[in-house]
Amino acid sequence: MNNDSINLKVGQCAATTYSVPVGPVHPALKEPIRFTFNLDGERIVGVDIKPGFAHRGIEYMGMRRNLIQALYLSERICGICSISHPLAFTQAVENAAGIEVPPRAQYIRTIIGELERVHSHLLWAGVGAHELGFDTLLHLTWNVREKSMDLLEELTGNRVDYAIPIFSGVRRDVPAEKAHLAYEALDYYKGLLQQMIDAFLHDKSVEMRTRNVGALSYDLAVDLCAVGPTARASGVKKDVRQDMPYLAYADMEVKAITPEDFGTEPHGDVYDNIIVRLLEVKQSIEIIEFCLENLPSGELMSIPKVPALLATLKKASGEGLGRHEAPRGEVIHYVRLEEGIEEPAVWKVKAPTYSNLMAWVPKFLGDEIADVPIIAASIDPCMCCMDRVHMVDTVGNETTRMKEELVRLSREKTRRICG
Amino acid sequence: MIFGTLIKQLFSKPATNPFPARYMPKSVTALLAKVAAGKATIHPPVPAPADLRGKIAYDREKCIGCQLCIRVCPAKVIEFLPENKKIRMYVARCTFCAQCVDACPVDALATTPNFLLADTDRFSKNLIVD
Amino acid sequence: MSATLLNAVWQGIIILVGGTFLGMVYKGLDRKLAAQMQGRIGPPLRQPFFDVVKLMVKENIVPDHAVAWLYNLMPLVSLAAVGTLLFYVPLGGFEPLLHGYGDLILVLYLLAVPSIAMVLGGFAAGSPFASVGAQRELVMMMAYEFPLAITLLSLGWYLSAAMPGVHVFSLSVLAANPLWGLVGPLGFIGLLLLFCALMIVTPAELAKIPFDIPEAETEIAGGILAEYSGRNMAMFYLADAIKMVVMGSLTVALFFPYGLSGLLGVAGAWGSVIDVIFYLVKVFVVIFFAVIVVRVAFARLKIGQAVRLFWLPITGISLLGMLLLTLDRIV
Structure with a gap:
């Protein structure tokens, strides 16, 4: 495949190719991004990706609110990972301020985080089926997903935006009288898992559409720094829960799931993505079960009073990094606190889609236009997590910035915010 | 199949x-x-669970006007009424995190499982708590 | 104007209105049952009627880049072609209105016209999505027309060989002489194979999942129909509904032309009523298994996979069916 064609713009391509725009609004995309595909017949010979349609300036907003307010803002970075961002953010702030988290709180955070993974992966599987034109599987999967949403609602008080973690602990307990609901849901999923695997992995028409589609080799996955299921589907054994255990993950053995666990060679294609995500649902169920059985007793928060917490955070200074294996991959929050101010001095978010974005290019090249929706969906993109910059000038002209200038601008900004 | x-x-x-x-x-x-x-x-x-985080209920008598809820509210839902040291909440802005409930030192605020809040007027009677 | 001509015009109007109505009802059933199979409630049965009424009152937008006359003409051509088809296909067990003025070959050609109209309309729309869709539709036609032609022509040929002297390629003659009773064991297997081929061609002919490749919503945003709106869209919608009835009736006429009235011993008007109801049920059964179940049970194929499917296995099945029928005649 000719890599020079990647950067071809509309009108510059050879006479035999033509360009098809996909997005920012297109049925194949659930969130705004623009692809410009150069096609030779049905085959993709070049792709240009333009993100930046969902930039909301959340980091900037968070740096103008006190930390408790910013916590709920971090929850709203993404509707699906609405526990992943707060988990990373609270860890970053706790690291910076040196706050201890009681073990019971860590276990409860883990339970909610893994439940989110279950519902997020099922959501992805349904969306993937819809992209293949297999709406029945979409409806079946999302029907099954409801059980985890209901459980989350019971445990946290809401279906999304759980508002569970707070600096120094968690806000709600998983009481013994609700544990049976959790076990019930886990049993439900255990019974369904084989059915899900049959419906997705042993279905001929799904296999025809996903095998060897959007393949990403092991080397490319490593080179392009792909994270999460996207990297694991290519056989890269990379998982924050395995590599740098945090929360309750340190008490158990979490292994990165690759297609080898299903007994197949990793290709990094869409089929492998399905394998990894379905097996991770199973893994999450096991983790939740472990957490429920070994739930330590004790307090939920080390600083239960809100005024005391605000005072502690105001006094704290230092910088902290929070990492969490979100359903889409590693999410990192960086926070710097300064003494005497309630707001975070710096808040930086790196969402998993940001790392996976470049994996799209080799995945698209050489495949057909019919594969665009499923390949676009295969990295489980989340634009609202990822968009960090949007360039406009006062008169609305479109400008193009080259790499050198962007690097210079980024360095300037980093120096500015880091003082 | x-x-x-x-x-x-x-x-x-x-x-x-x-x-x-x-x-x-x-x-x-x-x-x-x-x-x-x-x-x-x-x-x-x-049926919604009893501890669903829905519309916030406010006990005016208990409130001591400490404004702690206003400090922690991420969405600036709560307005302070200085003349009688009470608060007013505009539910249309609320994100239902219930952080104010946790913050309140006298338990004047509580969550209710009421989530039927759709309205065409953001200042309708149903959406203002005071 | 002579009385017979006037009579024919009246009958024509009744057939057109009735066929359209029937198509919309089947479309409603299709959506309702597909939803039920997916665990949803689905729209009410009369939703297609609402849709058409809504489309009729909506603005009819012609894109700036479109070739306006071609773009506006093609929905009309499509609707006219399927409307004509209604006059050639036996509906409700009656003889087709234009019986004697055209035969199976004409039906074959008329079936291709709506697809060609969509292709031209797609190219005339001047949108990249519509162009991709139009190319795909052309490729799809090349893929499924061959097994379709083999199936229809084998049946006609067998009848002409079995009953020399009749107007053999006429659909009404084929419907009047069910082949199941004429063939031997070899031919029976051949007929079964041809039936299977026709059932698989039906969803492709109607552009339903897994063969809705030219319209693929998630890939090319509706493809051929991406730019169509309002009245033009309504005409394509109606054409699609009628085509469903035509394909169902064609399958029924070729393979299950039997009536119940003779079996029950009811004659006259009541016999006709029973036959019409039985015909409606037969068409429904064909549509249920060829379209509704198929479209909820499979993922959309890629164009290359669909072409491979039609050119190798399906063409193979229909050729084998033809061969068996031939052998049955010769041996």
Whole structure:
């Protein structure tokens, strides 16, 4: 495949190719991004990706609110990972301020985080089926997903935006009288898992559409720094829960799931993505079960009073990094606190889609236009997590910035915010 | 194969939760009053857990006007009324995190499982708590 | 104007209105049953009627880049072609209105016209999505027309060989002489194979999943129909509904032309009523298994996979069916 064609713009391509725009609004995309595909017949010979349609300036907003307010803002970075961002953010702030988290709180955070993974992966599987034109599987999967949403609602008080973690602990307990609901849901999923695997992995028409589609080799996955299921589907054994255990993950053995666990060679294609995500649902169920059985007793928060917490955070200074294996991959929050101010001095978010974005290019090249929706969906993109910059000038002209200038601008900004 | 599931679903009740009323009524409260009087029927709503984080309830008598809830509210829902040292909440802005409930030192605030808050007027009586 | 001509015009109007109505009802059933199989409630049965009424009152937008006359003409051509088809296909067990003025070959050609109209309309729309869709539709036609032609022509040929002297390629003659009773064991297997081929061609002819490749919503945003709106869209919608009835009736006429009235011993008007109801049920059964179940049970194929499917296995099945029928005649 000719890599020079990647950067071809509309009108510059050879006479035999033509360009098809996909997005920012297109049925194949659930969130705004623009692809410009150069096609030779049905085959993709070049792709240009333009993100930046969902930039909301959340980091900037968070740096103008006190930390408790910013916590709920971090929850709203993404509707699906609405526990992943707060988990990373609270860890970053706790690291910076040196706050201890009681073990019971860590276990409860883990339970909610893994439940989110279950519902997020099922959501992805349904969306993937819809992209293949297999709406029945979409409806079946999302029907099954409801059980985890209901459980989350019971445990946290809401279906999304759980508002569970707070600096120094968690806000709600998983009481013994609700544990049976959790076990019930886990049993439900255990019974369904084989059915899900049959419906997705042993279905001929799904296999025809996903095998060897959007393949990403092991080397490319490593080179392009792909994270999460996207990297694991290519056989890269990379998982924050395995590599740098945090929360309750340190008490158990979490292994990165690759297609080898299903007994197949990793290709990094869409089929492998399905394998990894379905097996991770199973893994999450096991983790939740472990957490429920070994739930330590004790307090939920080390600083239960809100005024005391605000005072502690105001006094704290230092910088902290929070990492969490979100359903889409590693999410990192960086926070710097300064003494005497309630707001975070710096808040930086790196969402998993940001790392996976470049994996799209080799995945698209050489495949057909019919594969665009499923390949676009295969990295489980989340634009609202990822968009960090949007360039406009006062008169609305479109400008193009080259790499050198962007690097210079980024360095300037980093120096500015880091003082 | 998926055929077994298809045939099973063809003859079973759909998983969809129907909207309580067949069409959007002109007035929700009027319809609910009718249902209470037994003059109309609705599809029973899916029960919500008792500790759902819905609309915040405010006990005016207990409130001491400390403004802690205003400090922690991420959405600037709460307005302070200095003349009598009480608060007013604009539910239309609320994100239902219930952090104010945790912050309140005298338990003047509480969550309710009430989530039926859709309205065309953001200042309607239903959406202002004071 | 002579009385017979006037009579024919009246009958024509009744057939057109009735066929359209029937198509919309089947479309409603299709959506309702597909939803039920997916665990949803689905739209009410009369939703297609609402859709058409809504489309009729909506603005009819012609894109700036479109070739306006071609773009506006093609929905009309499509609707006219399927409307004509209604006059050639036996509906409700009656003889087709234009019986004697055209035969199976004409039906074959008329079936291709709506697809060609969509292709031209797609190219005329001047949108990249519509162009991709139009190319795909052309490729799809090349893929499924061959097994379709083999199937229809084999049946006609067998009848001409079995009953020399009749107007053999006429659909009404084929419907009046069910082949199941004429063939031997070899031919029986051949007929079964041809039936299977026709059932698989039906969803492709109607552009339903897994063969809705030219319209693929998630890939090319509706493809051929991406730019169509309002009245033009309504005409394509109606054409699609009628085509469903035509394909169902064609399958029924070729393979299950039997009536119940003779079996029950009811004659006259009541016999006709029973036959019409039985015909409606037969068409429904064909549509249910060829379209509704198929479209909820499979993922959309890629164009290359669909072409491979039609050119190798399906063409193979229909050729084998033809061969068996031939052998049955010769041996």
